[in-house]
Amino acid sequence: MFELDFRSRKAIYLQLVDKLKQLIIKDVLKDDEKLPSVRELAHQLTINPNTIQKAYRELESQGYIYSVKGKGSFVHPSKKLENVEELKKVREQLKKLLAEAIYLGMTAEEIESLINEVEGGEKYD
């Protein structure tokens, strides 16, 4: 499903959160699609189930997935604009990052072409 960097200083469960979020955003994982079970994904990635659960819990708290005891974890349908807190956080992060990008020399045109590239979300890297 994806690869992890065990040498990275970034925590494994946060790498997982990031990767899964990307898959959801890019619509590789569809609305209400079932994610691998905690134990199954742990086995696939040869890491501990607790670590998977930690990532799933984080994704759930951010509104990207929902979990049902006994059934599994699923992609939360993206009724846009519903997750207001996340949106506020992302807007602040974006503001900072845009300022940094411009400081480092990116032009507004470059950034706008990045937006176009990303818009629609049908790019799978």
Add this chain to the structure above:
Amino acid sequence: MFELDFRSRKAIYLQLVDKLKQLIIKDVLKDDEKLPSVRELAHQLTINPNTIQKAYRELESQGYIYSVKGKGSFVHPSKKLENVEELKKVREQLKKLLAEAIYLGMTAEEIESLINEVEGGEKYD
């Protein structure tokens, strides 16, 4: 100079890196301006000098400041486009964040107005 959140899960030295980077980007700290000394800033913020040094070291490795033994630490003049590695990192981060923002409901127009807001860097929050 600024405030820190000691309850935050984010490391203090990383908060420092972030805050100082913002001040440099927004031109509050001018080219070659002297930063507070390691010990002085540590005293002001009532944290350990080692933590300040760790932040300064990180900022230096990212090209935002330079340090001279016996003299102090100073803002690195921002010859734009020179720090290619940082720019690449920021571009990748930006791409991810833009995708996330759009997923959460932000429009291209909103993002472009954010760019205009940030461009020039004369906003001090």
Add this chain to the structure above:
DNA sequence: TATCTGTATTAACATGTGTAGTACAGTATT
């Protein structure tokens, strides 16, 4: 010389991350 600067090293402690094992509760299948 005295005092400022950055830098380095060591030890101690707290916190966060990851693993391991176990357990419980809800769901589905047979």
Add this chain to the structure above:
DNA sequence: AATACTGTACTACACATGTTAATACAGATA
């Protein structure tokens, strides 16, 4: 009812990272 799957919770341990503390050294400055 039995079995096997699901998420969830908990304890314990090991390890890495973050932070403090104390000390020391070297370069700059007055």
